[in-house]
Amino acid sequence: MMSDPESANAEETQNAPFELEQTDMYSKYLLHSRTEILFVLRSMIKKNCLTSVYFDQGRSFLLTAILDVDERNKRFILDRGGDEDVNQKALQAPRLLCTANLERVKIQFLLDGLESIRHNGRMAFTAKIPETLLRLQRREYFRLETPQVNPILCQLKTKNENGVPLTHELPLLDISGGGVCLMAPTSAEGLFPVGTIFSDARIELPEEGVIQIDLEVRNNFRITMRNGNQHLRVGCQFIDLPGNRLTLIQRYITRIERERKARLSGLE
Numbered sequence: 001m002m003s004d005p006e007s008a009n010a011e012e013t014q015n016a017p018f019e020l021e022q023t024d025m026y027s028k029y030l031l032h033s034r035t036e037i038l039f040v041l042r043s044m045i046k047k048n049c050l051t052s053v054y055f056d057q058g059r060s061f062l063l064t065a066i067l068d069v070d071e072r073n074k075r076f077i078l079d080r081g082g083d084e085d086v087n088q089k090a091l092q093a094p095r096l097l098c099t100a101n102l103e104r105v106k107i108q109f110l111l112d113g114l115e116s117i118r119h120n121g122r123m124a125f126t127a128k129i130p131e132t133l134l135r136l137q138r139r140e141y142f143r144l145e146t147p148q149v150n151p152i153l154c155q156l157k158t159k160n161e162n163g164v165p166l167t168h169e170l171p172l173l174d175i176s177g178g179g180v181c182l183m184a185p186t187s188a189e190g191l192f193p194v195g196t197i198f199s200d201a202r203i204e205l206p207e208e209g210v211i212q213i214d215l216e217v218r219n220n221f222r223i224t225m226r227n228g229n230q231h232l233r234v235g236c237q238f239i240d241l242p243g244n245r246l247t248l249i250q251r252y253i254t255r256i257e258r259e260r261k262a263r264l265s266g267l268e
Contacts, residue, residue, distance in 0.1 A: 018054075018097060020108040020134045031133045037109075040133055041069050041076055044102055051078070051100040053111075055093035059221060062086050067119060069129070077117060078125040083224060090114055090125075101143065106136040143176040144253045154182055155202040156215075158191060170234075172203070175253065177246050179237040180215070192220045192234045205252045214239040 019026045031037055044051070044066050054061045062081030069076045080087050090096065096111045109130040117126040146152050151171035158166050168188070173181040180203070184192065196217040204210045215236040223233050 018099065018108060019106070019136055020097065020110065026134060026136065029134050029136045031135055032131070034129070037130060037133045038069060038071060040102070040107060040135060041066055041129070044100060044107070045069070047102060049100050049102050049107075051098050053078075053081075053090060053096050053098050055090055055096045060086060060089055061221060062090055064125070067124060070126075071129075074129050075126050076129055077119050078114075078127065080123055080125060087125075091116065104142050106134070106142075108134040108136075142253065143174045143181075144256060145174045146172045152203060152205065154180060154215075156198045157200065158198075173233065175203075175249060177238075177241075177249055177253075179218070179235065182234040182236060184232040184234055186222060186230050186232050189220070189222075189232055192217050192232065194219060197239065198236075205248065207255070208248050208252045211245045211248055213241060213245060 019029070031040070043049075045068070048065065051064050051066065052061050053064055062083070064078045064081055067077045067079055081090070091114050094113055096114065098107075098109050098111060100107045109132065111127045111130065114125045114127050117124050119126075148171075152175070153169045154172055156168045156170065158168065160166055168184075168191070170182040170184050173183050175181075194217055198215045198217075200212055201215050202210055202212050216239050217234060218237050219235040221233055222230050224230050
């Protein structure tokens with residue numbers, strides 16, 4: 001059984017910047033071949049690829065993984081999430097959007113509902129194999145999970161009800177050429193309604209320098225950790241990011257990925 005929740009979906013995901021919903025821009029990355037779609041789903045199983053399933057207008061999500069593909073019945077099986085309340089809400093959602101990263105390739109597809117099933121002696125989800133699947137392999141969309149020990153901080157400026165300037169420093173959960181994901185205390189939820197714009201936010205990327213950017217909140221949702229603690233996950237999109245700052249971000253992502261691969265291969 002998988003752990004914890006996330007946010008957003010198709011007609012129901014209009015608040016989140018999912019490429020699958022922007023067919024005018026990303027239609028050329030859509031797969032329609034059943035053979036190709038099955039290959040991707042089976043690759044996700046082979047690589048133990050985690051999948052986020054978004055629903056309820058971006059307010060809920062669950063983290064899962066594909067367990068099996070039933071080609072004969074045109075269905076596949078997913079693990080249940082760790083929160084049974086979220087599982088039940090997902091079962092009631094008419095449409096859900098799945099997103100994952102498979103070896104640096106962004107994968108997205110829609111589901112027309114989930115059903116409960118028993119698989120290998122435990123409860124799981126089943127769904128129809130999607131008719132289309134987005135496979136987006138563009139470097140600027142690769143999302144890097146940032147270090148949680150000595151995290152990168154994003155500095156945001158707001159004002160209180162009396163107009164007094166306030167500064168908030170929030171740790172990054174991940175970064176890409178398109179935006180960042182921030183972690184905030186649940187007590188700060190009122191600061192992050194979808195559509196909120198933070199001008200002149202500052203992020204210091206180690207060994208690269210400080211970037212100053214404008215951010216727009218695209219989604220937010222509560223995450224329950226395994227220890228029971230909750231925090232707010234805030235997805236933000238860069239607004240009119242200058243090319244030199246995008247280059248700096250991509251350079252940072254490339255360096256961190258190279259260092260991680262070197263450690264895994266025993267070169268460090």
